[in-house]
Each structure stands twice: as C-alpha cells, then as structure tokens.
Amino acid sequence: MELNAAGAKGDKCKFMRFLRKDIQVIASAYCPIVYQPCKVIAFTKDANAPVQMDVVASGSVLAPDPLKIILKRIILTGYPLKCHKKRATVRYMFFDPKDIKYFRPVELYTQSGLRGHIKDSLGTHGLMKCHFNDYIKHGDVVCMPLYRRIYPKWYEKTWNPLAEEPINKRDIIY
Numbered sequence: 001m002e003l004n005a006a007g008a009k010g011d012k013c014k015f016m017r018f019l020r021k022d023i024q025v026i027a028s029a030y031c032p033i034v035y036q037p038c039k040v041i042a043f044t045k046d047a048n049a050p051v052q053m054d055v056v057a058s059g060s061v062l063a064p065d066p067l068k069i070i071l072k073r074i075i076l077t078g079y080p081l082k083c084h085k086k087r088a089t090v091r092y093m094f095f096d097p098k099d100i101k102y103f104r105p106v107e108l109y110t111q112s113g114l115r116g117h118i119k120d121s122l123g124t125h126g127l128m129k130c131h132f133n134d135y136i137k138h139g140d141v142v143c144m145p146l147y148r149r150i151y152p153k154w155y156e157k158t159w160n161p162l163a164e165e166p167i168n169k170r171d172i173i174y
Helices: 097-102
Strands: 012-014 039-045 053-060 069-084 087-091 108-110 115-122 127-132 142-150
Touching: 097 115, 108 127
Parallel strands: 012 069
Antiparallel strands: 039 053, 069 087, 069 142, 087 127, 108 115, 108 142, 115 127
C-alpha cells in the first residue's frame, strides 16, 4: 500500500505520452486480470518487418488501486491587452465571465517568471484584470496550469481478437 504525503491512500500520477529512458513509470491499462508480482515485458511491432518485435519496457505488476488518479496537465494562455505597472488586462484566455469567476483562485504565471492572480472580469467577452508581483510587459504570455483526470484508452483488440483496428484515432472509444 502506497501513502502520499498527507498519509491518504490514492497517489496521483502524472500522464506521460511517451516513455523516457532511465525514468520509472507506471502504465495503466484495461486488460485481463493479472496478479501481483507478475513480471511484464512490453514490445513494439516494426511496421516494415511484421515478425520482428523490439522490447520497449520491462517491470512487474502493482496491486490494483482504483483510487490512483492519472492527471494530465494542460496550460491555458492569454495575452496582455493593456499593461500598467503590475496590473494588466488579459484577453484570449477565457471567453465567458462565468469561467473567469470559476478559475479566479488559480495562480497565474508568465513566461518571464512573474506570478499573479485574477482580480475580476471585465465586460462580457472574457477580458479580465490581473495583478502580478512585478512589472509586466506587453510581449509577455500569461499562463494558467490546469490538471484534469484521464482514464486509460479502451482498446477493443484486448478483449476481442477478431475486432478491426480503428482507422483514425477518433474511432477509439475513450
């Protein structure tokens, strides 16, 4: 059983699209039941040589944990419309005042390293007043990191070997 810093069960994992060398990762999948401590080897198939397969990863199975959360990071960006010292009017991050009100507690940052927060909404088209810890410039980009929970993709061939391969990525059921 793994415990996070707060002592509660249910660690959060960061979503990674690609495997990197020398970094331990946890892969999550819908698949037939496999019990701990079974060994796992992951292969990739070469399109040019249908018989040849390369080893991508190896490891062992962890205990199933429905409380483990996989988070994907997305970044919303906006651009300063008007700048005055530490305040700025930012546009193109949101397009509705309700969204601005909802995300008001989330901290902002800029590409030049400034930190800030949303003061309030301006008008009905998504403009907002922001306050930063230092002078902001017109060429800066204002960013807001957001995290959302994702689930493993459903791959029909795991359960039904006679199923057809999806033609497009859009055909995969999420």
